[in-house]
Amino acid sequence: MKWLTTLRDARPTTSRALGITLLTLLALLITFRLSALDDAKLASGAAIAIVVVGLSWLIGWSGQVSLGNSGFMAVGAYVTAIWANHHATTPIFVTLLLATGCGALSGLVLALPSTRLRGPYLAGMTLAFSFAVVPLALNFPSVTGASSGLTLNFLNAPSWFAGLFTGPQATVNANAQWSADVAIVVAAVAFFFMANLFHSRTGRAMRLIRDNDVAAELTGVNLPRTRTLAFVISAAYAGLGGSLLTLLNGSVTPQTYSIALSILLLTLMVLGGIGTLSGAVLGGLIYSYSDNLVSLVNKVTGVNPASTFGANLKGIVFGALLILTMLLAPRGLVGLGSQLVRLFAQLRNRT
Amino acid sequence: MIRVERLSVVYGAVRALTDVSFGAPAGRITAVLGANGAGKTTLLRTISGLVKPTSGAIFCDETSLLGLATENIARLGIGHVPEGRGVIAEFTVEENLRLGILASRANVSEGLARQFALFPVLGERRKQYASTLSGGERQMLAMARALIAKPSVLLLDEPSLGLAPQVTAEMMRTISELCASENLTVVLVEQNAKSALRIAHDAVVLHLGTVIASGSASEVADNSDLRRYYLGLVTP
Amino acid sequence: MSTLLTSRIMTDVFGGITSGAVIALVALCLVIVWKSTNVLNFAQGAMGMFATFVGMNLVFHDTNYWLCLVLSVATGLVVGGLTERVLIRPLYGKPEINPIVVMVGFLGLLEALVPAIWASSFNTVPSPFSQVYFQSHGNTVLLSPFVLYQIALALGVMLVVALLFQYTTLGLKMRAAALAPEVSRLLGVRVNRLLTLGWMLSSGIGALAGVIVSTGHTLDATNLDGIFVSAFIAAAVGGLESPLGAVIGGLLIGLAQQFILNYWSANLAPLAGVIVLLISLAIKPQGIFTRTVTRRV
Ligand SMILES: Nc1ncnc2c1ncn2[C@@H]1O[C@H](COP(=O)(O)OP(=O)(O)OP(=O)(O)O)[C@@H](O)[C@H]1O
Ligand SMILES: [Mg+2]
Numbered sequence: 001m002k003w004l005t006t007l008r009d010a011r012p013t014t015s016r017a018l019g020i021t022l023l024t025l026l027a028l029l030i031t032f033r034l035s036a037l038d039d040a041k042l043a044s045g046a047a048i049a050i051v052v053v054g055l056s057w058l059i060g061w062s063g064q065v066s067l068g069n070s071g072f073m074a075v076g077a078y079v080t081a082i083w084a085n086h087h088a089t090t091p092i093f094v095t096l097l098l099a100t101g102c103g104a105l106s107g108l109v110l111a112l113p114s115t116r117l118r119g120p121y122l123a124g125m126t127l128a129f130s131f132a133v134v135p136l137a138l139n140f141p142s143v144t145g146a147s148s149g150l151t152l153n154f155l156n157a158p159s160w161f162a163g164l165f166t167g168p169q170a171t172v173n174a175n176a177q178w179s180a181d182v183a184i185v186v187a188a189v190a191f192f193f194m195a196n197l198f199h200s201r202t203g204r205a206m207r208l209i210r211d212n213d214v215a216a217e218l219t220g221v222n223l224p225r226t227r228t229l230a231f232v233i234s235a236a237y238a239g240l241g242g243s244l245l246t247l248l249n250g251s252v253t254p255q256t257y258s259i260a261l262s263i264l265l266l267t268l269m270v271l272g273g274i275g276t277l278s279g280a281v282l283g284g285l286i287y288s289y290s291d292n293l294v295s296l297v298n299k300v301t302g303v304n305p306a307s308t309f310g311a312n313l314k315g316i317v318f319g320a321l322l323i324l325t326m327l328l329a330p331r332g333l334v335g336l337g338s339q340l341v342r343l344f345a346q347l348r349n350r351t
Numbered sequence: 352m353i354r355v356e357r358l359s360v361v362y363g364a365v366r367a368l369t370d371v372s373f374g375a376p377a378g379r380i381t382a383v384l385g386a387n388g389a390g391k392t393t394l395l396r397t398i399s400g401l402v403k404p405t406s407g408a409i410f411c412d413e414t415s416l417l418g419l420a421t422e423n424i425a426r427l428g429i430g431h432v433p434e435g436r437g438v439i440a441e442f443t444v445e446e447n448l449r450l451g452i453l454a455s456r457a458n459v460s461e462g463l464a465r466q467f468a469l470f471p472v473l474g475e476r477r478k479q480y481a482s483t484l485s486g487g488e489r490q491m492l493a494m495a496r497a498l499i500a501k502p503s504v505l506l507l508d509e510p511s512l513g514l515a516p517q518v519t520a521e522m523m524r525t526i527s528e529l530c531a532s533e534n535l536t537v538v539l540v541e542q543n544a545k546s547a548l549r550i551a552h553d554a555v556v557l558h559l560g561t562v563i564a565s566g567s568a569s570e571v572a573d574n575s576d577l578r579r580y581y582l583g584l585v586t587p
Numbered sequence: 588m589s590t591l592l593t594s595r596i597m598t599d600v601f602g603g604i605t606s607g608a609v610i611a612l613v614a615l616c617l618v619i620v621w622k623s624t625n626v627l628n629f630a631q632g633a634m635g636m637f638a639t640f641v642g643m644n645l646v647f648h649d650t651n652y653w654l655c656l657v658l659s660v661a662t663g664l665v666v667g668g669l670t671e672r673v674l675i676r677p678l679y680g681k682p683e684i685n686p687i688v689v690m691v692g693f694l695g696l697l698e699a700l701v702p703a704i705w706a707s708s709f710n711t712v713p714s715p716f717s718q719v720y721f722q723s724h725g726n727t728v729l730l731s732p733f734v735l736y737q738i739a740l741a742l743g744v745m746l747v748v749a750l751l752f753q754y755t756t757l758g759l760k761m762r763a764a765a766l767a768p769e770v771s772r773l774l775g776v777r778v779n780r781l782l783t784l785g786w787m788l789s790s791g792i793g794a795l796a797g798v799i800v801s802t803g804h805t806l807d808a809t810n811l812d813g814i815f816v817s818a819f820i821a822a823a824v825g826g827l828e829s830p831l832g833a834v835i836g837g838l839l840i841g842l843a844q845q846f847i848l849n850y851w852s853a854n855l856a857p858l859a860g861v862i863v864l865l866i867s868l869a870i871k872p873q874g875i876f877t878r879t880v881t882r883r884v
Contacts, residue, residue, distance in 0.1 A: 065684050067691070113868045120627035121827070123687050124819040127629075128861050131816045139854035259812075263695045270688055308706035315699025322692030326685055327677055399773060425775035437770040439763060450763050453756055454775025496774065 016195045024188040028181055036169070036176035040248075041288040043176075046183035047244040049284025050190045052269045053277060054237025057194060060275020061203060062230035063210030067262045068110065068126030072235040073242030074133045074257035075099075075106045080243040081150040081252045082143070088153065096186060096243050103239015104232050111231040130262045137254035149253030152246070155179045179248050186244055187284075190237060191277055197233070198277070206230055260315075267322040273334025282333050290314065352377045352536055353398065353429075353504055358407030360393055360560075367393040368560045371407070375553070377503070380530050380537040382551035382568060384544045384582055389557040391540040392434050395506045398538075399431045400424045411504060426454050430497035434508040438489045438496075440482035444473055447481055451496035466495040469525075487518040494522075498529070504536040505529075511543045519543070523550045544582040548572045556582070598729040599845045605734055606814075607841020608741035612796045613811065613818035614825070614833035615745060616789035621827050623765040623785035625683075626675055627819070629690040632797075632811030633697035634670065634790050638663035639797030640705050643712050643806055652715045652802075659794045667790025671783045701808035714803040737799050744792055745834055752830070761785060817844070817860035824867045839863060 031039055055069050076099035083095055110129055137144040144150065157178030165174040197203055205226050208216035217223050246252045268287055273279025286293070294314045295305065303310045329336050353375040360368040368390045375381035383391050396402045398409055400421040409416040416424055425431070439447055445463070452462045467474030470491045476484065481492060490510055497505060507526070511519040527550045530537045541547035548554060554571040556564040564577055571577055591597055613631060620628045628634075642659025646652060674693060678686045716732040752758035763771045764781040771778050793811075800810050817840045818833075825832020844859035 059684060063682075063684065065687050113865075120621075120683065120687055121823055123629075124627060124823060125864070128816050128820055128864065131813070132858050132861050135854050135857045139852055260695070260698075263691055266688060266691055267695070309703040312699040312703035315695055316703060319692050319694075319696025319699060322695065323674065323689050326689045326692065327674070330681075330685060401769065401772070421769075421772040422775050422777050425773055431773045433770065433773060437767065437773065439767050439770065441766055442763070446759060449756070449759060450771070450776070451774050453760060500775070 012199060013196060017192060020188055020192045020195065024184060027184050027188075031177050031180045031184070034177075034180070036173050039173075039176040039180040043180040043183040043248050044245060045284040045288030046180070046187040047241045047248060047284075048265075048268065048287040049241075049280050050187050050244065051238045051241035051265055052272065052283040053191060053194050053280035054234040054241070055265055056269050056272075056275055056280050056283075057197065057237070058230055058234035059269065061198070061206040061210060062227060064227060064230065065120075065123040066126040066231070066234060067123050067259070067266070068129040069234065069238040069265055070257045070259065070261035071126075071130040071133050072103045072106055072238035073245070073261070074137075074252075074254070076103045076239030076242030077246040077252040077257065078137075078144060078150070079239075080246045081152050084152040084247075085150065092155065092182065092247060093186075095247070096240060099243030100236050100240040103242070104236035106239070107232040107235020108228070110235070111228040127259065127262070130257070130259050133257050134254045144254065147254060149251055151251045154250040155182060155247055183244055183248060186240070190240060191280075194237075195277055202226065202229065264318065267318050270322055270325050270330075271332055273332030274330075276334045279332055279334045290318075293317070352410075352412055353538060354408075354410040355394070355398070356408040356410075358394070358397060358409065359405045360390075360397055360402055361405050366560055368397070368404070371557070371560070371562055373555045373562060373565055375504075375536050375538050377536045378530065378534045379552040380526065380539055380550055382544075382547040382554040383538060383540045383557060384542070384547065384554060384571075385557035386542070386583070388559075390560040391542075391557055392508055393560075394557070395431060395433075395508050395538065395540055398424075398506060399429065422454070425500075428501070428503040429506065430500060430502035430504065431506040432493045432497050432508060432510065434512075436489050436493040438481045438484070438492050440480065443478055443480055444484070444492055445477040447492055447496050448473075448499055451499045455500040457499070457501055462499045462501075466499050469498070470495050486513050487515070487522075490514060490518075490522060494525070501533075502535070504538070506538045506540075508540045509542060510539070511541060511546060516546075519546050523547075526550065592723050592728045595849075598727075599849055600842065601729040601734070602849075603842030603845035604838060605737055605841070606844055607838035608738050609796050609799055609837075610814055610817045610821055610841050611834040611837025612741045612744060612792060612799075613814055614821040614837040615748060615830055616793045616796070617818060617822045618825075618827060618830050618833045619748075619785055619789040619792075621822070623761065623782050624671070624675060624679075626686045626690065627827075628789070629687065629815075630670075630693040630697060631789070631793050631818070632815030633694045633701075633808070634666055635663065635793030635795075635797035635811050636801075636808050637697050637701055638666055638790070638794035639801055639810075640701055640806065640808070642794075643798060643801055644705055646712055647710050652713070656795075656798050659798050660791050663791040663794025663797075664787045667787040667793075668783050670790065671786035675786070676779075698808055705806075709805050709807075711805055712802050718803055733803055737802070740795070740799055744795060748788075748792070749830070813857050816857075817841075820860035820864045824864060836863070 031042065034042065051069060051073055055066065058064055058066055079099045079102045080095055083090065083098060110126070137149075138146050154175065155178060157174040161178050162171065162174040165171075165177075167173070205216065205221045208219065208221060209223065209226060213223060242257070264287075268283030269280065271286055272281070272283035291314075294317055297303075297313060297317055298305050298310060303313060305311070305313070325332060355374070356372050358368055358371045359366070371390070371394060373381070383394060385391050393402060397404050398416065400416065400419055400423075404417070411427055411429060414427065416427075419427075439450070442450070448463055448466060449459060452459055467477070472488055473492060473495055476488065481489065484492060494507075494510070510522055510526070514522065523546055526537060526539065529535055539547055539551060548568050548571065551568040554565065554568045555562055556571060556577060564571060564574065613635070616631055617628060620626060620631070639659050641662040642655040642657070645658065646655050670693070674689050675686060678689065714733045714736075716736045718731050718733045720731045721728045752762060760771070760776050761781050761784065763774075764776055764778040765785070768778045796814070797811055800814065801807075804810070818837060821836030821840050822833040825834075825836040827833075840860045840863050843863055844856045847859050847862070848856040
């Protein structure tokens, strides 16, 4: 048990690094047991979780609401596709970093005029931004490929990794799992930085601003700069997520990044739990398995999935879930979980 | 008539009122006195239903006010001129007054004429925005807006705040005359004990949310301990 | 005179006013709801289209156009009232992101619900007026009885709303409830009812906007999406508090759209609002919206 005390006494950054490394290893091990389809779901869930944690940071920690993160994702996505088509040999982490930087930059451009705006104004302004993605993509077909978008090479497993697989579907399985593992590692790194950010000086300043901006300013927090920083970080995460998603999908189309995606991101974040890492992980998992969730609802309610009602069931379920969560359990699944834990503890104390 | 029985109010951890009881009969002015934070405003807000008490009872004549919505309490004929007057700055004088009479069945033009007779300066300024009025004029507007609905009870929260002594004296005289002529029940919250005691018939002294003295205005005014320690008046 | 009417400029102006009037109408709805409850109604457009579907879908079953219009507006009133009572009232006094999230969820819900109930049919709602453009000395004026109807309906409703708020006792009470809810309560004004009424009014007008854009057009759940974004910008540029500002902003964006469409790029026309927003930020970099706002309810 000596290692436990060592872990406890270690610097928080170290213990966070250890914790996240252990969880990542566990997730990587799990991918060995999953089918190619589940690997693919998990991979895109990891990419979405990155965006969700960036949004969670923005809304939960700095109190700013953005409906523009689908737009920042689009920036990351297009940068990735365009870059990959011109420089096919670039290592993916360079491409990811480049897209992250471009996402941050676009966030900065939007933040400069808009972080002075409060609550609903900011939400509306960012909504206008994400609304602009499709028209802009359509207007510059030579760069963006208009409505058919751009394609790029899929992530292929390197030979040492592919060698681990045998059987008739070896290549497919190897590539699917390689994609999932890459996505998980990228997400782990992103979550590690976010965990540290939550506990940094900036994180504390953010909380102060969210709860009382006047008081925060009195204690010497530079409001516009801190708000802008929060916004830029959130945009960088969206850029990274969009880039990863594009690498996984091997394509980008403007319709993917419509306002509907921004609404979905908000939904996933609220369902998981605003302002928490575990909530963002849950949000990503919900995204991965949303089709399964919807077909479950299909089964329970007896709605024919081929009917027009069935075809729109996903939007209905998510819309209703978002409203109900906000009205009944505003801290999401994470909040419900900790409430349950507390309830059990109380019951145990009583007996 | 207003009767308050063993009223207690808490805001989170703050006990704002504890077991407060007093009565304010019709045709008389009851002054509620006390230092900053004594709970005077809380008392009036609780009577008007803006704050929910934790225990106790409030009656207007024989009607219990507990659990009634603020707007229904107002419709029972309880006028409340809030702390800071509550004049709507974006409205003209006339619009402010109209707002006061809408809930009652009273005739609008007759009501306006009556208030303009009582406060001629408001008649001169009727089309002017309330934001352009002086402090004294705003206080008159707030009073007129409460009176226009012909209330039977008038709750006044520090009407003298920020007014010059002569204006305060004039205000107090108006209150006194109205109380007598309309048989109003007046609950007058004041920090300015001196001018309030001059016109009040009865007085209640609050300290940290409890009643530490009550009785006729002259009894309270003559109690030198009260004067010195709670009302901030120097005995001559 | 006749050459002026058919000139390219006037053609753009007429086209711009037509789309601008609807944007202005929706912007006005946003301002009404914002002023009374400090909620930005992200579902304004979706609610309007839902109500439009309820009424106008019957046109395809041989129901009279005007009856359908009345039914749409009536549905709008009911939906607005229910929304305030069920979704918004529990959130008064909560952090300001809560109503934002709920209304965004409602937007998502309605935009899925409408096509789920009324499978998209791509039927055109027939116009009760001729859509043939007027001619002047052999040249086309970009106005038709139908276009005039659209403009007149939109501007007429705005006028009625202005008169309601400025000259009626109901309007006085609604303004008071929005400006000073506590004081209004102390004066016996039933503030809660008026807040519900504000939502009903704006949702009813939103339904009318849905009817206007859907007449002579396919009935589609997303008909008001782009208009909502433009309307938000119009309302925000005008200060979100000012009905007149919202209306002027809406007309400006409509005109900008038309000019971009005609002289630049059809793809970019939906961005007129964003462009107007950027220009207004450039003129007033501190932001036209920086007036600190506090939640009132
Ligand atoms: N909304 C509130 N939340 C928490 N505490 C409150 C609230 N309103 C009043 N209090 C507290 O209750 C106590 C009584 O306040 P109240 O406003 O009734 O005093 P007051 O006698 O009217 O004072 P003043 O003469 O300064 O107006 C004070 O300690 C005040 O801080
Ligand atoms: Mg007070």
